[in-house]
Amino acid sequence: EAEVAQSPRYKITEKSQAVAFWCDPISGHATLYWYRQILGQGPELLVQFQDESVVDDSQLPKDRFSAERLKGVDSTLKIQPAELGDSAMYLCASSLALAGAYYEQYFGPGTRLTVT
Amino acid sequence: AQTVTQSQPEMSVQEAETVTLSCTYDTSESNYYLFWYKQPPSRQMILVIRQEAYKQQNATENRFSVNFQKAAKSFSLKISDSQLGDTAMYFCAFMGPDNYGQNFVFGPGTRLSVLP
Numbered sequence: 029e030a031e032v033a034q035s036p037r038y039k040i041t042e043k044s045q046a047v048a049f050w051c052d053p054i055s056g057h058a059t060l061y062w063y064r065q066i067l068g069q070g071p072e073l074l075v076q077f078q079d080e081s082v083v084d085d086s087q088l089p090k091d092r093f094s095a096e097r098l099k100g101v102d103s104t105l106k107i108q109p110a111e112l113g114d115s116a117m118y119l120c121a122s123s124l125a126l127a128g129a130y131y132e133q134y135f136g137p138g139t140r141l142t143v144t
Numbered sequence: 145a146q147t148v149t150q151s152q153p154e155m156s157v158q159e160a161e162t163v164t165l166s167c168t169y170d171t172s173e174s175n176y177y178l179f180w181y182k183q184p185p186s187r188q189m190i191l192v193i194r195q196e197a198y199k200q201q202n203a204t205e206n207r208f209s210v211n212f213q214k215a216a217k218s219f220s221l222k223i224s225d226s227q228l229g230d231t232a233m234y235f236c237a238f239m240g241p242d243n244y245g246q247n248f249v250f251g252p253g254t255r256l257s258v259l260p
Contacts, residue, residue: 032188061248070148070235070250071189119189135189 030054032136034120040142046108049139053102053122059083061133062095062105063119071119077103110143117141146171146238148251156257157226164211165221165254167236173197177239178212180221181250184232192234195219226258 033052041047053060058079063071074093075085079100088095092111097103107114117138124131147170157163169178180192195203195212202210207227211220223230236251 068253070237070252072250073248121189132191132194137188 032120032122032134034118034136034139036139037137038140038142040144041110042144043112044109046106047110047141048104048106049118049120049141051103051105051120051122051136053120054134057122057124057134058100059123059131060097060103061121061123062103063121065117065119065138067116074105107141110141112143115141115143146173146240146249148236148238148249150236150251150254152254153252154255154257156259157223158259159226159228161226162222162224163226163256165223165234165236165256167219167221167251169217169219169236169238169249169251171217171238171240173240175241178210178219179237179239180208180210181235181237182230182232183235183253184229189235193221223256228258228260230256231258232256 032054035050039047060077062074064074065071074088075095076083077097080097093107095105117140119138120136121133123133149168151166155163176197178195181189182192183189193203193205193208193210195210197214202212207224209222219236233253233255235253239248
C-alpha cells in the first residue's frame with residue numbers, strides 16, 4: 029500500500045540553527061500539505077501545494093519558514109533560524125484533491141522537531 | 145473563519161463498551177465536509193469516517209458511526225464494541241467546499257483510552 033514518506037522522523041537542533049524536513053507524497057497525488065502539530069493540539073495547516081504551486085501559505089511564518097515543491101512531486105519545508113517555539117510535530121499529507129472536489133488526505137508519520 | 149471545538153480532552157472506556165466523542169463547529173458555509181481522524185500513539189493519522197453536510201443520513205463505518213446535527217452544528221463519533229486498538233487521539237475536522245487552505249480545520253483532539 030502506498031504511503032506518504034517523511035524524513036527525518038526525529039530532529040534535535042539548537043536555537044538559531046537551520047533545519048529541513050522532506051516529504052514524498054503518494055505517487056500521483058497533486059495536492060500536498062504541511063501541517064504543524066504542537067503537543068496536545070490538533071494539526072494546523074502551514075502550506076498547501078497544488079502540483080508545484082502554492083495554493084495557500086497564509087499561516088506560514090514567512091520570515092523564518094519556507095516551503096518548496098519544485099517538480100510538483102516531493103517537497104521540503106525549511107526553518108531558518110529555528111526558535112524554541114518551533115518544537116512540534118511536522119506532518120505532511122497528500123491527496124488527489126482538486127478544487128471543488130473531495131479526496132481523502134493521507135498523512136505521513138511526521139517529523140518530531142525539538143529545538144534546544 | 146471556521147472553528148472546531150472538542151470539549152472532552154480525555155476519555156476512557158472499558159473494552160467492548162460504547163463511547164461517544166463530541167465535536168461542535170462554527171461555519172457560515174452551507175456545504176462542507178466533516179471528518180473524524182484517529183492518531184494512534186507514534187503512528188500516522190488515519191481517516192475514520194467522513195460526512196458530507198448535504199447528506200442527512202449519518203455516516204457509518206463498521207463499529208464507527210456519527211450523529212450529525214447540522215442545525216446544532218454538532219458532529220459526534222460513536223465507537224461501539226471498543227477495542228484496545230482504538231486507543232488514540234481523535235480529531236474532528238472541518239473542510240469547506242473548495243478544499244483550499246484555511247477551509248481545512250482540526251479540533252484540539254480527544255485522547256481516548258480503552259481499558260482492558
